[in-house]
Amino acid sequence: MSYLLLAVTFIVSLLLPASALHAGPVVAVKDFQGSGPSSQLGSGLSSMVETELANSEGLKKCGGSVVEWKRRKDVVDEIERQQGPGFDPKSRAKKGKLLEPTVFVVGDVITSDTDVRWSIKLVDPATGRTIGRHDGSVPADKDSVFEAPREIAENLGEQICRQGMEYTSPAGRSGNAGTSDSPAGDPSGVLDKVNGVVDSIKGFKKLF
Numbered sequence: 001m002s003y004l005l006l007a008v009t010f011i012v013s014l015l016l017p018a019s020a021l022h023a024g025p026v027v028a029v030k031d032f033q034g035s036g037p038s039s040q041l042g043s044g045l046s047s048m049v050e051t052e053l054a055n056s057e058g059l060k061k062c063g064g065s066v067v068e069w070k071r072r073k074d075v076v077d078e079i080e081r082q083q084g085p086g087f088d089p090k091s092r093a094k095k096g097k098l099l100e101p102t103v104f105v106v107g108d109v110i111t112s113d114t115d116v117r118w119s120i121k122l123v124d125p126a127t128g129r130t131i132g133r134h135d136g137s138v139p140a141d142k143d144s145v146f147e148a149p150r151e152i153a154e155n156l157g158e159q160i161c162r163q164g165m166e167y168t169s170p171a172g173r174s175g176n177a178g179t180s181d182s183p184a185g186d187p188s189g190v191l192d193k194v195n196g197v198v199d200s201i202k203g204f205k206k207l208f
Contacts, residue, residue, distance in 0.1 A: 024063030025160050025167060027053060028101035031070055032118070036111035041145070045109050045118065046070075048149035049156075053105070058157025067099050101125055102167040103160060115140050120152065122159060124167065131167075132159040 029050040034042020047070075053059060054066040068075055075098070082092040107120035115137050122132035134155045138144040159165075 024065065025059075025165075026099045026102045027059070027064060027066045027105060027160060028069035028103075029053065029066070029105040032107040032109050032120070034109045034111065037113065038111040038116075038140075039109075041111050041116060042107075042109040045116075045145075045149060045152075046105075046107065048146075049105070049120075049152050052149045052153035053156060056153045056157035058154050059160060061157075062161035064157070064160055065099070067101060069101065069104075103131065105156060111140065113140060116145055116148070118148075118152070120156065122156065131165070132156070134159070 029046055032042040032046040032049075034040060034045075050066060050070075059066070079093040079098075102125070104123045104125050105120060106123055107118055110117045116139075117137040118135065120134045121130050123129070124131050134152060136148070136152070138148050
C-alpha cells in the first residue's frame with residue numbers, strides 16, 4: 001500500500017464517528033527531533049511512523065487508535081468552523097468528541113553520512129513516565145530509510161498492546177471539540193488535512 005493511500009486512510013479515519021473508534025489505547029505521535037546533516041528526517045520519519053502506526057496490526061490487536069496531534073489545532077479550528085450557519089446541523093462535526101491521548105510517541109533521530117539512528121519513547125501524558133521505547137538504526141540509503149517506519153510502528157504497536165500495560169490516563173474526550181458524527185462531514189475539510197500529510201510525505205521524499 002502506498003504512503004499516499006495510507007495517509008488518506010489515516011486522515012479520513014479522524015473524521016469517523018467517535019463511536020466508531022475502538023476503546024483501546026489512544027496514541028498521539030509528536031514531531032521527532034532531528035539532528036545531523038539530514039535533520040529534516042526527524043519530522044519526516046515521525047509522519048511516516050504515525051501513518052504506519054494507524055495501520056499497524058500490532059496496535060489493532062488491542063483496539064488501539066491513532067489521533068492527530070501535530071495538526072490538532074487545524075482539526076479543532078475545522079470543527080469550530082463547522083459550527084457556523086453555513087453548515088447543516090445534521091452533518092456538521094460535534095464538539096466534545098475529540099479523543100485525548102493515553103500515550104504519546106516522542107523521539108530523537110540522529111543522521112550521518114553513513115546511517116540514520118533513532119531513539120523513540122512511549123510516554124504517559126499524565127505522569128511523564130517512559131512506559132516503552134524502541135532504539136534502532138539503518139544505513140543512510142533511500143530504501144533502508146523508507147522501510148524503517150513500518151518496522152518501528154509494528155514494534156511500538158506490540159509494546160502499546162502488551163499484556164499488563166497500564167495507562168494512568170484513561171481514554172477520554174476533550175470538552176472543546178470532536179470528530180464528526182457523519183462520515184461525510186465537510187469534504188473540503190477532509191481534503192485540507194489529506195493535503196497536509198501528503199505534503200509532509202513529499203517533502204520527506206525530496207531529501208533523497
